[in-house]
Amino acid sequence: MxxxxxxxxxxxxxxxxxxxxxxxxxxxxxxxxxxxxxxxxxxxxxxxxxxxxxxxxxEIPYPRLLRQVFSDPTKNHPTTGVLGRGTEEMKTNDITNIFTKGYIGFSVELGRPGLGARLSELDKVTRKVTEMGVVFAKDNPVIPLIQDMKTGALLPEILGEKVLSAIAEFLVEEPRALNLIRELTAFLDSELDTVATLSVIERADENGRSVFYEKLKDQGFHPYPNGKVNIGLAKGAS
Ligand code: SF4
Ligand code: SF4
The missing domain is CATH 3.30.70.20 (Alpha-Beta Plaits)
Incomplete structure (x- = not known):
């Protein structure tokens, strides 16, 4: 602009x-x-x-174009076809079933509110969570930016680009989730040069209870429960 x-x-x-x-x-x-x-x-x-x-x-040239893709919610992301920065599952829940039983889903959003983030900050996060053995969520718009899936390193030419926010989404097996939260929050706190929000995504049990949420509270965390369900936007909804 x-x-x-x-x-x-x-x-x-x-x-x-x-x-x-x-x-x-x-x-x-x-x-x-x-x-x-x-x-x-x-x-x-x-x-x-x-x-x-x-x-x-x-025409905004590449790699600057990534700024628009990750910052302008009116633009479809070219890899997911979804408006905005996250996967469809993050927006609507219950479509792809990726955050399934036995796993805890996570998202790390960088840059909001009001600060933005360089993709070099995202690079720190993708490297860290790769080292921690997570599985990236299918269709997460961040995945095509990763050059090396073994290290989580992003494409070198994009690291200086600044975006309004970027969201890394991933899963781990439930028994490893608490340790991951401890290690990752310490890392985000000490290593990042922008704001970060760590979200935990859990599938409720058959009684509608959120078991992991209770576990977090028992361990001294102060989770803020929040649901983001855009009713009526599910695939096939009429
Ligand atoms: S809105 Fe901004 S760009 Fe437009 S005339 Fe005023 S200062 Fe200039
Ligand atoms: S960051 Fe957004 S609002 Fe600010 S100048 Fe650029 S396009 Fe305009």
């Missing part, structure tokens, strides 16, 4: 709408910081500029 300073009247209306504060007033101009902009499209979508001075280039 860029601003046409021939059209811009310097009204400053667009400055507060950018979620990563990439629109800046400097040198008597209003500019979009090319390196900080995550190509989320918010400034254009809101039609905040009466002068139509906020412009989008026709």
């Amino acid at each position: 860029y601003i046409d300073n021939e059209l811009c009247q310097k009204c400053l209306d667009c400055l507060p709408v950018c979620p990563v504060a990439a629109i800046k007033a400097r040198n008597h101009r209003i500019e979009i910081d090319y390196d900080e902009c995550v190509e989320c499209g918010v400034c254009r979508r809101l039609r905040i500029c009466k002068e139509k001075a906020i412009m989008q280039v026709k």
Whole structure:
């Protein structure tokens, strides 16, 4: 995204709408910081500029294109066909059955709220969880970015790209889940240069009970229960 300073009247209306504060007033101009902009499209979508001075280039080149793919929720992800950053299962539950009995699902979301994340931060996470022996969730948009599945290393040319957020999703066998949470939270706390949210996804038992949630509380964690079920969006729903 860029601003046409021939059209811009310097009204400053667009400055507060950018979620990563990439629109800046400097040198008597209003500019979009090319390196900080995550190509989320918010400034254009809101039609905040009466002068139509906020412009989008026709084609964003690779690897910069990844910024848009991971930041603009109106764009379908090319590998999953799903809008936004996660898998379909993360959004709707009960479609693919990947978070199944005997396993605990996890997601690590980097960059939200309001900070964004370099893909070098995601690289730290994919390497760490690969070392811990997790299985990445099928169709997680992060998987095509991994160059080496043995180490979890991402493609080197993408590491400097900045996105609004990226979500790594993976599973481990239930007996290993508590230790994984302990080790991973310590790692996220000490090694990351952005914000991170660790989510735990569990299939309820036949009585609707969340057994692992109770276990977490017993172990001194303070989980915040939250469900994200978009009713009516399931495949085949009429
Ligand atoms: S809203 Fe438009 S005219 Fe106002 S500062 Fe931003 S780009 Fe310039
Ligand atoms: S595209 Fe998004 S990140 Fe870039 S300037 Fe506009 S609102 Fe900010």
